[in-house]
Structures are given as C-alpha cells and as structure tokens.
Amino acid sequence: MEEKRIPRAWIGQDLVLCRTGTEAWELVILKEVNELGIAYAYKSGEVRGRSVFVPWTSVNWMRPPIPEDQEAP
Numbered sequence: 001m002e003e004k005r006i007p008r009a010w011i012g013q014d015l016v017l018c019r020t021g022t023e024a025w026e027l028v029i030l031k032e033v034n035e036l037g038i039a040y041a042y043k044s045g046e047v048r049g050r051s052v053f054v055p056w057t058s059v060n061w062m063r064p065p066i067p068e069d070q071e072a073p
Helices: 067-071
Strands: 014-019 025-033 037-042 051-055 059-063
Touching: 025 067, 037 059
Parallel strands: none
Antiparallel strands: 014 025, 014 059, 025 037, 037 051
C-alpha cells in the first residue's frame, strides 16, 4: 500500500490556504495535488463551492484548520 504524503494526504480535507503576496488566508477544500500546483474549492463567500487551480508559485502556505479558524469571519 502506498503511503500518501502531505499535501496529497490532505486531499478531500478542509485546509487553511495563504496565497503568495497576501497575509490573508482562505478556508478551502483541497481537491487535487500535482507537480504543477493544487486545485481547491472555496468553503465560504460569494464563490463558495467554486473550484480553482493555482500553481505552486502562488501558494505561500497551507495547513489543516484549528478550531479558531472555523470561527473567523
């Protein structure tokens, strides 16, 4: 059995994502990971549920959310 490594192990999970060039973060669902970048769906706002692809150069950091993230506006 192949062990899934981060970030592939996070596919299908909620994540906090910070994109390059901003300090703001977004709550997303990770959909796909490949050598080019990641695809995710927004969890809130006007674009909730929409899928987006971003190249690795646009990803500053990502991590699983903590309870305080879920309460943020």
